[in-house]
Amino acid sequence: MKENPLTMDMLLDQLIGLDIIQYAAIPMILLVILEWILTIVQKKDYYNSLDTISATFIGVVNVGISALLKIGIFATMLFFYNVIPWSIPREWWAYILCIITIDFFRYWSHRLTHVNRFWWATHVTHHNSEKYNLSVAFRLGWTQHIKFIFFIPIILMGFDPVLFFICHQIEVLYQFWIHTEYIRKLPAPIEYIFVTPSHHRVHHSTNHQYIDKNFGSTLIIWDRIFGTFEAEEEQAVYGITTPLNTYNPVTLNFHEWKDMLLDVIKSRSLKEAYAMMFTSPSKLEAVKNEFNTIKAKQK
Secondary structure, eight states, rough: OOOOOOOHHHHHHHHHOOOOHHHHHHHHHHHHHHHHHHHHHHHHSSOOOOHHHHHHHHHHHHHHHHHHHHHHHHHHHHHHHSOOOOOOOOHHHHHHHHHHHHHHHHHHHOOOOOOHHHHHHHHGGGGGOOOGGGGGGGGTTTTTGGGGGGGHHHHHTTOOOOHHHHHHHHHHHHHHTTTTTSOOOHHHHHHBBOOOHHHHHHBBOSGGGGGTTTSSSSSHHHHHHOOOOOOSHHHHHHSOOOOOOOOOOOHHHHHHHHHHHHHHHOSSSSSHHHHHHHHHHHGHHHHHHHHHHHHHHHO
């Protein structure tokens, strides 16, 4: 336990003026409009008006949810930060170390959201657009905030909540520019170390060889190290494997939760219910067929 614990009032005072995303919001919206206009002039099929309006609405609501949950998330972070007796000084090198650490945890939490149906339900909203443009960066699921639990270990390492808040915003903002078709391959050293639009197009693709690849947020080296890297070769086809054919923001956010709940209700055993909640989305149909075969034999 820290001798001089950080209080909520102290934390909020230190965070004044540090909401980088708030300042970046208008420039990001303007860049979306600029890219949209450019696609119209060049007659590119990168945008769909209803899809973009839906993505923007999802983003606006997500900002509101973040504001409502802010105090609760900060309080949780404060609790764990005050529990440990050590802390990392807020020096320049600590920011670099924190960004790398956050990026490592983001890689694994992002990877989990693709191989576990429960967590996929928090993330699928980001993938269910069949277009790939800057507005896709706004499509963040309304239930994604529960993933903050994956970052508690970073606080337990000694990074204070202010430092974490700044570095996490940098990580989030980095994600914006990689959602575009206009930037193709960058110089090899950049492509080798950092996540680029080329890498992230692969991640958003439904092409067989691209599925569950390139989970990195800022650094692609994690994918290279842990065997999930795939280079962009053929043109990506975007969306999810079972298209929704809707622009309804509520459906886009909750369709997987609804389907999962129905599958759990229809389950005939705890084992099946568990599988319906936590199996990999890419293996779901095969797992369902296995249980259906078992049910047929029992009749």
